[in-house]
Amino acid sequence: MNDYRVVIGINLGTTHSGFSYSYMSPSNICIHSEWKDGIGHKVPTILYYDDVYKNVRSWGFPRPTFGGKPVELFKLLLGKMENELSLLHEKAIIDYLHELSKIIKRAIQQVDLHTQALIVLTVPDDSMMLTQTFFTMREYVYKAGLLKDPLSHNFGLITESKAIEIFCMKYLKKHNLSVGEKFIIVDCRDNAVHLTTMLLWKNEKLCLISERVEANCGGDFVDQEFHEFLNRKISSSGMNPISENQFQIMKQAFNYIKKSFSGVQSEFVPFRIYLEANKPVFVPSRYNSEANRPSLILTQSEFSILLNFEDVKAIFEPIIERIIQLIDYQLRLCYDSCYAILLVGEFGKSKYLQLRIEEKFRTRTRHISRPPYSDIAILRGAVLHGIDYVILDQAYIIKLVEKNKELEEENIKLGEENKKVRELQLKHGVLTSNYNREINQNRIIVETLKNDIKGIGEKYQNKISVINQQHQNKIELQGQRAKQIQNNYYVCKNNFDKYKLLHDNLQEKYVDLQEKYNEEINQNQIIIEKLRSDIERIEEKYQNQISDIDQQYQNKFKLQEQRINQLQQSLELKENKLQDLGKEKKELNVEYDNLHQKNANLMNQLENILQQNTSCKDDISNYQLENIDQNYIISLNSDISKLNGNLKSYITDLNQDVIVNMEEIKKLLLLYKCSIKITNQKDDQLLIQAVLQRHVIETILSYAIRYFQCTGQHYHLESDIINKSSLLSILLANISKYRMGNDEITKIATTKLRQHVYTILDNRGFADIYGKNDATYEHPFIAHYKEKLNKTMDELRIIRGQEKITCENLAATIIREVIKIFWFRLKIHESPVQYAWIPYNAKVDETFMKRSNFDNDDDDDLYVGLCYFPLIGRDIASNNKDVFVPAKVFAQKINFNNK
Known part of the structure; x- marks a missing residue:
């Protein structure tokens, strides 16, 4: 039996292509619409090659700025595949499916596409030889990397019209379409209109009653x-x-x-x-x-x-x-x-x-x-066809297993009957052998007597007559015995026929028993209905007892409410502490703003002095860098401290009111190569908080990578600014490299541009957006990914009540803070600032690491089990690293590399 977990429908269209998928649910079909440089259900069917048509330089939406040779409309050769198959046509289809497969593998995760996915590819209605097309396209899909081998069974074809018919049939089911009803499908595509008249003739099977137009x-x-x-x-x-x-x-x-x-x-x-x-x-x-x-x-x-x-x-x-x-x-x-x-x-x-x-x-x-969804009927119909195929295949296999079981039971019964028949045949053979042996013996005796009688002659005539009479009597006795043996033979033969007849009767009785079985099922149904009515009477009988039990539980609930009130008082104390921390945070923010303003004033003064007295440029530059570094590190540490506080509140203290999914936590530890074993939530609370903080930061950075790869929409303004500033930086570097001059501003232009751009983004990036009538709304990136982040965390730990709402409201703030620190703030500094995760099993070094466990300073032989906040500084890959913010690690005493 197959183990398909997902069905993938691929529509390789003439001008546009796309794919859809479903995890074996006809009511939940996903149509992929998140393309790299476009939005919609489909991507253009076009490839851009190099000058020799060997390597694909671009495909789909982006029209390359470097030119490139476009190849399109190659799908049209599918209808003429038998006669006009060319190398370029085959290569174009394989290359396009290969590029599309990368998107499919990113969209469908945690599923082995080679063994757990059924791929259904749509082909044009005018394909001349569908069987030949099947084998050819299966080879193309294999070469594109979607199949394990060229003979894989998890591949199917369906014509575009057939996919549309299946989609329409599913839609008409809710309208109670009767057998014999006709309906017309008007397929209005961009390049043609197809009309098909169909008839429902058996269950959900369709019959074409007129030619497709x-x-x-x-x-x-x-x-x-x-x-x-x-x-x-x-x-x-x-x-x-x-x-x-x-x-x-x-x-x-x-x-x-x-x-x-x-x-x-x-x-x-x-x-x-x-x-x-x-x-x-x-x-x-x-x-x-x-x-x-x-x-x-x-x-x-x-x-x-x-x-x-x-x-x-x-x-x-x-x-x-x-x-x-x-x-x-x-x-x-x-x-x-x-x-x-x-x-x-x-x-x-x-x-x-x-x-x-x-x-x-x-x-x-x-x-x-x-x-x-009729504009994507082909994609949905292809997935529905694949799901129907999987369901029918599984039902057929189950039916075969049940049938084989019934045949095995019948074979056991027939084997017992055949055993009896073989015993009778054996007895019949023994009796026949005895009969033949006695006949031969009698024949020998008769011949011997005849010879004796002939030798004695007349001398012993009287004795011969007497002896002859005696032997005659013996012969008669032997004849009677032979008859008896023959009768026994016929008796055995009759018994054999009798058992054969018995076998036929048993076969007829089997059919009768099947009918009786069906009658008993009906009777059992009546008994079940009676039992249901008895259960209802019993429920009424014990209703009073349930009321008493309910009263007991009400008393217990009152005790629980008292406990909740006590916890509420404790929560109020914690909220007071949080308010005090909030005041401290505001004071720190004010101090940071003052420092930032002083730094700006100082920079302006230094620039004025630099313009007036160029001879002191080196001394002033060194003084400026020292002050910028100091203020930069103070500001960065303040923001990171604020981020860590929000992360701790978001993850929570994982007390007994929070349920932690220990299996998923173990998977996270394996993901980040942490070899420390955990046993329960209470004893391993610090390690669980650490791996959750690492996962939150890594997840938000993955969101940012995906966002900054897209451009073109008003909510991609931040991405557009970075891309355009990068291009401008390259141009400024080129003019400094390839154009003569001696001005100082050109040499520092790229650095100043980067600092100003990322300072602006640090201030306004991902902030709320102005709408119509002075209304504001949350940035779409923040609105979308805060819901996604909360959903991800709900799978790892479960929080209830008011605390859940408070935590979820922190998601937007944490996303902004992570992106601003790691994506914007580190690039404001004049010289490069990097961040890095300390690898596991590295020896703990207090000069650039801060551990959260093993408070004893005498423990020198400690190794990193998990880094849950990265190291931030300059030249961090060298031995002369300049540490701005030390990494936070969870230590262990065992070095698993040397174990």
């Missing part, structure tokens, strides 16, 4: 109509046609109107599209003085066009009219006996298309709708 009238053809509309407008004005680049930019603007156009004039606002700096700009016509302006302006300084309701409707009308004709033709083939018309595909989201189909066919069918 494909027509060139999808969403791309609406763009073509828009292009022709522009050409007509321009040619009628006597102007030169627009370039292909200008049309592509205008098409981006038109896509917004195409998606929102509903066909209702009262809902439509005329737009004027301006082309400014090769970017489309939308301006509603009611905000402009359009009365005296022409609908089309195409000059050297301005290019704009006004789109009215009638213009947009005329662009849509030919395409939608063609789709309506196709649906009308299919309904005629069904004699207008159709249960539902389902719209799927990207163009199926068009509100105007839905309105026209509803107006045209609402009287000819009972149900017209666009199912949820």
